[in-house]
Amino acid sequence: MNTRPVVIITGASRGIGAAVARWLGNTGAAVTLVARTESGLNPVAADVAELGGKPLVIRADVADPDACRRIAESTVDRFGRLDALVNNAGIVEPLETVARTKPAQWRYNFEVNLLGPVFMVMATISELRRHRGRIVNVSSGASQHVIQAASAYCAAKAALNHFTRVLAAEEPNITAVAARPGVVDTRMQELLREKGPQKMPPQQAAYYRQLKTQGRLEPAAVPARSIAWLALHAPHQWSGLFMNYDDPQISTPAMQLFGESIEGNLYG
């Protein structure tokens, strides 16, 4: 029987999710890596294996509840148990005002950002209960702040925070937290810089461009270290909370556990 921690990470092909996988791989954890694009997952799996972890690659869209069940079943078949779920997969699109957004675009955003985590929880809940496991729902500052032309994203992340609170109340044997990763140098921020000027009020579009030009974006490895720590060690009394990646209660023990950088600073 496998005794390494076993963690499912959705959205693990790049950005924050890939960095969470590398931190966990570096501790020898078994990680199931999920995204819609397998070509993006394979290099991350190779890194995890090189760092001493055990990867399992599953191409899936978390908007599909059957796919979420397959992710859970394949993980337990392969590794024998499940200790944590990191619901990280997310999309910011449609970047469009409410008045101009098509219903199907708005709905797919909710399917990925809200229903994906819900379906993943449903699929994994019995295993997580059995092992007093943890769920980290990767949320956003957008759950509390207005981003014009991103109404679906803001609303889905707000709902994700509240879903986390209800889940925590219902499930005394699971620790579920929502985590805010800050502003992070990933493809998602690239999209905001690219599309913002056509879609957002000028001041808001300029804000996203300035985050990059002024060097204010975090490298993905920084919030990922906090998220990886939460997946392994979030204390039960935090269940239901929405927490910041740079809260010292998280970032300090995360730094102690994982260190400043992954070996050789390969992954930034």
Ligand SMILES: NC(=O)c1ccc[n+]([C@@H]2O[C@H](COP(=O)([O-])OP(=O)(O)OC[C@H]3O[C@@H](n4cnc5c(N)ncnc54)[C@H](OP(=O)(O)O)[C@@H]3O)[C@@H](O)[C@H]2O)c1
């Ligand atoms: N970057 C920021 O500043 C920031 C700020 C606040 C919150 N966040 C949150 O952090 C999380 C990670 O974002 P990121 O910045 O790392 O973005 P990213 O670089 O765009 O990565 C998103 C990941 O999610 C996967 N994904 C997207 N839709 C999916 C689906 N339907 N099913 C399965 N996988 C899916 C993507 O792979 P495929 O496209 O191949 O599926 C990719 O691996 C998101 O939840 C995001 O909302 C980011």
